Structures are given as C-alpha cells and as structure tokens.
Amino acid sequence: MSEKKRVIIDTDTAGDDTIAILTALHYFQVEGIMITGGNVQFDQQVENALYTVQVAGKSGLVPVYKGHEGPIMGIGQKEHRTVEDVHGKDGMGDSFFEKAIQSPEKGHAVDFLIEAVHNNPGEIHLIAIAPLTNIAMAIKKDPTIVSKIPHLYIMGGTNNALGNITPSAEYNFYVDPEAAKIVLHSGIPITMVGWEMCTQYSIMDDNDHEEIEALGTKGAKFFKDVNKVVMRFNKTVHRLNGTTHPDTLLAAVAADEKMMTKSNLYHVDVETVGELTRGYSLVDINNRLERTRNVRVCEAIDRDAFKDMLLDVLKSIN
Numbered sequence: 001m002s003e004k005k006r007v008i009i010d011t012d013t014a015g016d017d018t019i020a021i022l023t024a025l026h027y028f029q030v031e032g033i034m035i036t037g038g039n040v041q042f043d044q045q046v047e048n049a050l051y052t053v054q055v056a057g058k059s060g061l062v063p064v065y066k067g068h069e070g071p072i073m074g075i076g077q078k079e080h081r082t083v084e085d086v087h088g089k090d091g092m093g094d095s096f097f098e099k100a101i102q103s104p105e106k107g108h109a110v111d112f113l114i115e116a117v118h119n120n121p122g123e124i125h126l127i128a129i130a131p132l133t134n135i136a137m138a139i140k141k142d143p144t145i146v147s148k149i150p151h152l153y154i155m156g157g158t159n160n161a162l163g164n165i166t167p168s169a170e171y172n173f174y175v176d177p178e179a180a181k182i183v184l185h186s187g188i189p190i191t192m193v194g195w196e197m198c199t200q201y202s203i204m205d206d207n208d209h210e211e212i213e214a215l216g217t218k219g220a221k222f223f224k225d226v227n228k229v230v231m232r233f234n235k236t237v238h239r240l241n242g243t244t245h246p247d248t249l250l251a252a253v254a255a256d257e258k259m260m261t262k263s264n265l266y267h268v269d270v271e272t273v274g275e276l277t278r279g280y281s282l283v284d285i286n287n288r289l290e291r292t293r294n295v296r297v298c299e300a301i302d303r304d305a306f307k308d309m310l311l312d313v314l315k316s317i318n
C-alpha cells in the first residue's frame with residue numbers, strides 16, 4: 001500500500017498544468033485526471049494530459065477523463081476565451097509532440113469524480129488547476145460528495161491584486177465564475193493560491209531556466225519545451241521577467257503545506273455580474289462583511305523550497 005496522499009487533478013492541460021501534473025504524479029497517488037474546458041482547444045488539452053502522463057513514465061496507470069468542454073452558463077457552446085497566445089497553438093509551447101500512447105477513458109469526468117469520492121470517503125483530495133466547471137457540476141449532480149472530500153486546493157482568483165486575463169480577474173475564475181461561486185460556497189475545506197502568489201513566488205527567470213536545462217533530464221527538456229511561448233508572452237504582455245508557474249505552485253503547496261509560510265482563513269466570493277469585474281475574487285481580509293470564512297488563502301510561500309521541489313521533480317524524470 002502506498003503511503004502517498006490520494007488526489008484527483010482537474011486541469012485544462014496546457015503550459016504549466018503539465019508541470020503541475022508531473023509534480024502531483026511525483027508526490028501523490030493520482031487516482032485520475034479530469035479535463036475541463038479552458039486554456040486551449042478541448043481535445044488538445046486531453047492529448048496534452050495524456051502526453052504528460054507518458055513523460056512521467058506512467059502511461060496506462062493514470063486514467064484521464066473528459067469533462068465539460070465549456071463553462072456552466074455556456075455548456076454545449078465553445079465560446080469561452082482560450083489562450084493560445086499564452087501557451088502556443090498546442091498549449092505546449094508549439095512543441096507539437098507525438099500522439100500519446102494512452103487514450104482517454106469512456107466515462108465522464110463528473111461521474112468518475114462522484115464515484116471515486118463515494119468509494120473512498122474522506123480519502124480523495126482535489127487539486128484544481130483549471131476553471132472549476134467539472135467540480136461545480138459534480139457538486140450540483142450529487143451534493144453528498146461534499147462531506148466526503150477532505151480538501152480542495154484551488155489555483156484561482158487573486159487576493160486583492162491584479163488579474164491576468166483582465167485587470168480584475170484571474171483566468172480560471174473569469175472563464176467560469178458561476179462554477180467558482182458554487183465551489184467556494186460548497187462547504188468543502190479549500191486552500192486557494194491566487195495569481196499574485198504566482199507572480200511573487202513562482203517566476204523562473206533566464207538563470208533559473210539555465211539551471212533547469214543543466215539538469216539534462218527528459219523532465220528538464222520537457223519543461224523547456226512547454227515554456228517557450230509563455231516566456232515571450234510574459235515579457236511582452238505582463239512585463240514579467242520569466243515564466244509563471246501558478247499550477248505547479250498549487251501542486252507544490254498541496255504536496256508540502258509547510259511551503260506556505262503565511263495563510264489565513266477569509267471569506268472569499270466571486271463576482272458574476274460585474275460590468276468590468278466578472279470573475280473578480282473578493283477576499284474580505286478585514287472581515288467587513290462578517291460572513292463565513294470559507295477559504296484558507298495562501299499569502300506567502302517559501303520560494304527557495306518551491307524551486308527545490310520543482311528541480312527535484314524535473315531531475316527525477318529521465
């Protein structure tokens with residue numbers, strides 16, 4: 001029996017999602033991967049997840065399930081905003097990798113999640129690195145899963161900080177704010193790592209990339225390939241001097257909570273109707289609304305420990 005914590009990952013696999021998946025595969029018993037609509041074309045994301053599992057040498061060992069292709073308010077329509085400009089046409093830095101050996105499972109991600117949680121009550125932690133559509137729909141379909149999920153780690157939102165897809169919103173919350181609202185108020189214990197944690201603690205600059213490349217492993221080469229486009233994008237659009245790793249940061253925090261050097265329980269909500277602020281995450285740090293403190297918000301991270309963990313993961317993949 002493995003001693004590792006058991007998790008299910010929900011991802012819109014492109015760019016940093018891949019490195020987060022590699023991190024999770026390294027530190028957890030990953031029961032399955034669910035794909036939700038987000039970063040790039042849906043089937044490409046499925047393929048990217050399958051290929052990432054293959055890079056980790058785990059083809060056939062980790063099932064990949066297709067979930068909802070679009071946000072709750074637009075199910076059946078593929079009209080949410082994808083971000084090929086950030087991650088490349090294939091979501092993998094325009095690497096156009098070969099087709100993965102493994103195929104996706106036949107069942108729907110939401111049914112997989114519900115069944116896995118019921119079969120293993122209190123055992124399955126969730127790592128959410130995408131719009132929260134699948135998890136919200138699972139909660140709507142079967143609310144009895146809520147009390148059986150010990151913890152949900154979310155990369156999403158911001159804590160009173162600049163967004164990335166608009167000035168007011170982070171991408172995952174922006175794409176499906178209705179889903180984010182359902183999940184945040186579900187009652188599942190939540191830890192949130194917002195976009196501002198990513199810009200403060202996860203940036204890998206040119207020196208870091210040289211250090212990673214020097215590892216000389218298959219993992220290091222994969223990291224370099226998938227980050228090619230985002231490096232250029234960040235420098236020109238976000239004025240950030242390096243690549244950003246929000247999803248990997250979240251996976252790292254889930255793997256080792258001590259990496260979070262500061263966090264607090266706050267009331268967190270999401271704006272669904274704002275003219276300029278749809279997807280904005282409200283974090284009531286001064287408790288002005290006097291509402292339930294529903295989310296543990298990560299406020300500082302040990303950056304050196306994060307980088308060490310990232311290098312350990314990439315070193316291990318050969």
Ligand SMILES: [Ca+2]
Binds near residue numbers: 011012014016
């Ligand atoms: Ca993601």
